[in-house]
Amino acid sequence: MPENTPSAYRSSALRTVKMEAEAVAALEARIDGAFDRACELLLATRGRVIVTGMGKSGHIARKIAATLASTGTPAHFVHPGEASHGDMGMITADDSVIALSNSGNSPEIITLLPLLKRLGTPLISMTGNAGSPLGQASDAHLDTGVETEACPLDLAPTSSTTAALVMGDALAIALLEARGFTAEDFAFSHPGGTLGKKLLLKVGDVMRSGDRVPRVALETPLAQALLEISDKGLGMTTVIDDDGKLAGVFTDGDLRRAIDQRVDINDTTIAQLMTHAPKTVTAGMLAAEAMRIMEENQITSLVVLEDDEVVGVIHLMSLLHAGIT
Incomplete structure (x- = not known):
């Protein structure tokens, strides 16, 4: 068992920060025509933006849905496993879907693809594999792949979930600016606490x-x-x-x-x-x-x-x- 010392802890932390920063920096080259297409689809959505993902990707999907909702794009999270057992009824033809899966092969999401196609719901994916079933089925694929996870075993989702979160933030802010969303608009989504007072009180x-x-x-x-x-x-x-x-x-x-x-x-x-x-x-x-x-x-x-x-x-x-x- 390796010896743990304060310097070893710091070295591990610095390595993690460096690897995740590199994963985020790599996204710059991927903000391309597919990103434009994703924004156009989301802006044209008459219903809600449904964000979905399994496991750690699901946690990131929840955060992206919350960020979209608070910045002018009505959105909510649907668990893909529950969608196959009744929650698919939460998705309508007027909605659009953002699906997160690093591999692009999550069975729970792949199961939903025929149903989404039948509804005619626009599908935006965030994966690390454009050739995956999810990437191929998407109307716009956003590449959030990483060379390696910050986890030394290259197993626990770390760099990949960070990259997906940042791509979600990039989408939310691009839509916010496209809508002309203002601080006062933001306040109506945040009426409580100090933030609400600062933005609403005249x-x-x-x-x-x-x-x-x-x-x-x-x-x-x-x-x-x-x-x-x-x-x-x-x-x-x-x-x-x-x-x-x-x-x-x-x-x-x-x-x-x-x-x-x-x-x-x-x-x-x-x-x-x-x-x-x-x-x-x-x-x-x-x-x-x-x-x-x-x-x-x-x-x-x-x-x-x-x-x-x-x-x-x-x-x-x-x-x-x-x-x-």
Whole structure:
């Protein structure tokens, strides 16, 4: 039995990473006309994309189906063994099928080929053998073969399943871009947790609005403006001109500068101290984007405008409380 040492473990791991990286790199030369054909078939699918595979290929097929479904291509996994015992009813003539088998000879999948042909369902295969029964029966064959598995026995599916997974990701992203799939579309498939909040939550959902927005006029004395700031509790106030438009903002930072200048808070108007042309956002902007603007400019609040009218203020703490980080 070989001696196991920390260096031996690392050597084994590095060999595995190198072999699998080489298997992925080899895919570049295989993104060809067959890949184009596969994308065209999937884009033309009126029903669902059915992804199938046995054993380890089945695990990869499940992941590919999940990735397709979350990026704009409705898809689900069908186990090929179960398909022969009733689940074939999940596949219709409006669907297309992606079948994974490194050898291209998996009996459970080969059994389905006549049934798929009878339905007229487009078939895309991922195998390491284009001349296999599965490869020959396919409308588009994607070569995911590898020279050798990372397994030193060349038995356990390792490099081959990695190559198939990457080819599946390549398909999903090519389809995503072809459909013009957006971050907002993505959000509807991921409504839960932090990701959903970042992609679905808008500024208008968390901003202060109405009477909760601090407002003062240009001629307001600093002393009075401070009362408005204290009352609304945002550490700032908007400054509105005679036409009801935003003229500027007065923040804690402006107050510190005013104190340093030892201004008379009763005789100095807010117009003399405010920040002109402050950063603003719209109510329809993603809250995560507002957070990014705050971070880049090192500020804690943004005025929300619609048609040049102040409709709200969004504060950093509101974003944090809403789970935007």
